[in-house]
Amino acid sequence: TVDSVNRLADETSPYLRQHRDNPVDWYPWGPEAFAAAEERNVPILLSVGYSACHWCHVMAHECFEDDEVATKMNELFVNVKVDREERPDVDALYMDAVQALTGRGGWPMTVFMTPERSPFYGGTYFPKEAFMQLMDAIDDVYRNKPADVEQNVTALTTALATSANLKPKSDVPGVDALNAGLQNLAKAFDTEWGGFGQAPKFPTTSHLELMLRAYVTTAGDGPKRIIETTLDAMCSGGMYDHIGGGFARYSTDREWLVPHFEKMLYDQALLLGIYVKGLIVLGRPDWRLVIEETIDYVLTELRHPDGGFYSAQDADSPDPDGNTVEGWFNTWTPDEVRAALPDVETAVVESLIDWYGITEEGNFEGRSIPNRLAARGQLVRSAELDAAVKALRAARAQRPEPGLDDKVLTEWNALLLSSLAQAAAVFGRRDWLDAAIANAEFLVRELRDDRGRWFRSWQADGEPPARHSALAADHAALVDAFTRLAEASGQARWIDEAVRTADTMLDWFFDPEQGGLFTTAEDAEALVVRQKDLTDGATPSANSTAAIALFRLAALTGEQRYANQAERILQLVATAVEKSPGQYSNALVATDLRRRGLTEVVIVGDRPDLVRLAQSVWRPDTVLAWGEPYDSPLWDDRGDGFAYVCRDHTCELPQDTLQGFAEQLTGRKVTITGDTIVTEPRDTP
Numbered sequence: 001t002v003d004s005v006n007r008l009a010d011e012t013s014p015y016l017r018q019h020r021d022n023p024v025d026w027y028p029w030g031p032e033a034f035a036a037a038e039e040r041n042v043p044i045l046l047s048v049g050y051s052a053c054h055w056c057h058v059m060a061h062e063c064f065e066d067d068e069v070a071t072k073m074n075e076l077f078v079n080v081k082v083d084r085e086e087r088p089d090v091d092a093l094y095m096d097a098v099q100a101l102t103g104r105g106g107w108p109m110t111v112f113m114t115p116e117r118s119p120f121y122g123g124t125y126f127p128k129e130a131f132m133q134l135m136d137a138i139d140d141v142y143r144n145k146p147a148d149v150e151q152n153v154t155a156l157t158t159a160l161a162t163s164a165n166l167k168p169k170s171d172v173p174g175v176d177a178l179n180a181g182l183q184n185l186a187k188a189f190d191t192e193w194g195g196f197g198q199a200p201k202f203p204t205t206s207h208l209e210l211m212l213r214a215y216v217t218t219a220g221d222g223p224k225r226i227i228e229t230t231l232d233a234m235c236s237g238g239m240y241d242h243i244g245g246g247f248a249r250y251s252t253d254r255e256w257l258v259p260h261f262e263k264m265l266y267d268q269a270l271l272l273g274i275y276v277k278g279l280i281v282l283g284r285p286d287w288r289l290v291i292e293e294t295i296d297y298v299l300t301e302l303r304h305p306d307g308g309f310y311s312a313q314d315a316d317s318p319d320p321d322g323n324t325v326e327g328w329f330n331t332w333t334p335d336e337v338r339a340a341l342p343d344v345e346t347a348v349v350e351s352l353i354d355w356y357g358i359t360e361e362g363n364f365e366g367r368s369i370p371n372r373l374a375a376r377g378q379l380v381r382s383a384e385l386d387a388a389v390k391a392l393r394a395a396r397a398q399r400p401e402p403g404l405d406d407k408v409l410t411e412w413n414a415l416l417l418s419s420l421a422q423a424a425a426v427f428g429r430r431d432w433l434d435a436a437i438a439n440a441e442f443l444v445r446e447l448r449d450d451r452g453r454w455f456r457s458w459q460a461d462g463e464p465p466a467r468h469s470a471l472a473a474d475h476a477a478l479v480d481a482f483t484r485l486a487e488a489s490g491q492a493r494w495i496d497e498a499v500r501t502a503d504t505m506l507d508w509f510f511d512p513e514q515g516g517l518f519t520t521a522e523d524a525e526a527l528v529v530r531q532k533d534l535t536d537g538a539t540p541s542a543n544s545t546a547a548i549a550l551f552r553l554a555a556l557t558g559e560q561r562y563a564n565q566a567e568r569i570l571q572l573v574a575t576a577v578e579k580s581p582g583q584y585s586n587a588l589v590a591t592d593l594r595r596r597g598l599t600e601v602v603i604v605g606d607r608p609d610l611v612r613l614a615q616s617v618w619r620p621d622t623v624l625a626w627g628e629p630y631d632s633p634l635w636d637d638r639g640d641g642f643a644y645v646c647r648d649h650t651c652e653l654p655q656d657t658l659q660g661f662a663e664q665l666t667g668r669k670v671t672i673t674g675d676t677i678v679t680e681p682r683d684t685p
Helices: 032-041 054-064 067-076 089-100 128-144 144-162 175-188 204-217 221-238 266-281 285-301 334-340 346-355 385-397 410-427 429-445 472-489 495-511 542-555 560-577 585-596 608-616 660-668
Strands: 026-028 044-049 077-083 107-115 119-123 315-316 325-326 455-458 466-467 598-603 620-628 643-646 670-673 674-679
Touching: 026 032, 032 044, 044 089, 054 067, 054 128, 067 077, 067 128, 077 472, 089 107, 089 144, 107 175, 119 128, 128 620, 144 455, 144 608, 175 204, 175 221, 175 560, 175 585, 204 266, 204 585, 221 266, 221 285, 266 285, 266 410, 334 346, 346 385, 385 542, 410 429, 410 455, 410 472, 410 608, 429 472, 429 495, 472 495, 472 542, 472 620, 495 542, 542 560, 542 585, 542 608, 542 620, 560 585, 598 608, 598 674, 608 620, 608 660, 643 660, 660 670
Parallel strands: 026 077, 044 077, 598 620
Antiparallel strands: 044 107, 107 119, 315 325, 455 466, 598 643, 670 674
């Protein structure tokens, strides 16, 4: 065993700190660990997880807190702990190795590698006995069968280099690739419960955005049914927190009823974005409630006082006996609801119990996850029920809360910033816009150094608080977020920040030979392979996010070089998109944006009525400039009080009436009555 705390006590990651008291002699990822492995000539045992991961906690309890296991780990290996959220570059590299070896992946991830950091074996969760046997077997192979180790290293290193060695095509993906992607999604669509495929189900928002773009283009019943069924089912099941707002990470079943209860910031960001766009296009009032409650959850539970957003809330929390139980915080019995609401009329309490399907038998380990699956998509409550839910939320807040991962991640904050800015603009919510601006100011102030280089992670207690060089995904999300904030606020400084961040991204991450962005900067720590983040996972890929952001930035600034680099990204992924479009939905969104071309809208002077109209219509190919002018041909020779609708910086006649502007913006005849704009259907050939 080691001293009372190990090296992880000095780390800023809450996940790493959770292991500070382990008897394992943990190292953080870094040169000290690699030198120790080389000096001892033993393998490195790499363990990767994150704070909200239920099975990470299980393996920690069974193995890393156990003296017998720890003694063997310390004797045979140099043990390294990594928070995958701080170092997604390390996580992605070795996850590719585990998937190549086993055909599957997940967390906790366990990888054995040479002192030079080359992987030769790996897996995910191991219970104690299996883990003890595995460690003996790895030790034997490493000491007695070096040829076997070298063979695995060679094969895995080749597999890891797939994205780095990808060659571009001469053109971007075409309409055929878009159609193939949509057809594949239509085949995978669960017609009864929404989503794609069977259990477990993840909220794959890029798939839904691709479908929404198809619907906006064709007004077809197929895409509309996919969007409505999925968005209704997700917010009606237990994956949505009906008492406190916000979404859990994924559903363990087809019906979106039983989630893994951890709540991740990136899911709030991405789901908020798709519900806002879905609401604009399809006008469903129940989705408005989901948007408002999700934003309220983030601003109340996940916000640092200075404006940054925390990463996650755990799935697990203590029950009344002090046992850590998954989902306890979120589940109820009928008697618990009654006891929590002594001042609410009995009839209203019983109505609430019935409304959310809270029963004696329960739907999860003898308890009930509140849900609306019996009346899917019908979420709007009466005033009496609404007051009772608020009272229940206040009562729930008295329970021991799930653990909070209070590190602030640049990429996830930027994803949330983008969606929050768009929601603020659509709903005309100044308080949301203020929160978005405060977040952007926090990121610029706390996560960028004096040289203009960004960090990935910030934690208030750290010395220094900001650590780990930002990755391509951080930069891409920031460029998108800053442009969206400029469109929402009319403040020119956010275009300046978008340009500055885009230039940093292209200078340090772009591959001048093959195109596309490497995951790590040119001057970053050299890993076994310098990969490119090309496929969508829980978050959209860095390269697809960058392509969308760069196309939009080019339209707003008139700088064609941004669009040229976006084209090169799409040329790079073209071959891969054609082979497996399901992993590249966000690249297909970028492809569709490029195919349709961008419409630039400029509103000059003090015309809040025209700005309000522009912000309330979701046209997926539109960018908006208003408020403070900035360096762009969009602002050249414009008349005060007019709106201009342009393509490739060539404009239609300027408009100064809502009617004329609305018709140019939508491409249809419109009727305006008060605050309502009704578009007439397009003529069908």
